[in-house]
């Protein structure tokens with residue numbers, strides 16, 4: 619599968635995740651999707667990431683901000699159902715939830 623083909627599959631599944639969230643009582647807003655190399659270098663410099671390269675730079679990752687009853691969720695646990703749904707959409711899908719940090723991050727490896 620080429621990178622472009624993978625990006626198409628990723629974005630379709632990301633859309634399906636957003637629709638599933640909406641239909642199951644979760645409110646989500648858009649977080650980061652594509653990250654430029656320049657922005658990633660700034661993030662490394664600021665210490666907000668330790669990754670040498672992010673899937674965001676390859677258009678294979680997206681972040682969602684989760685709200686429950688209008689309240690922005692900043693802890694890991696509320697994202698669990700989204701992580702489970704995300705991983706069910708494709709065998710190459712990985713959820714930041716499983717890392718114990720970055721719970722709002724969804725990527726395709």
Ligand SMILES: [Zn+2]
Nearest residue numbers: 679680681723
């Ligand atoms: Zn992310």
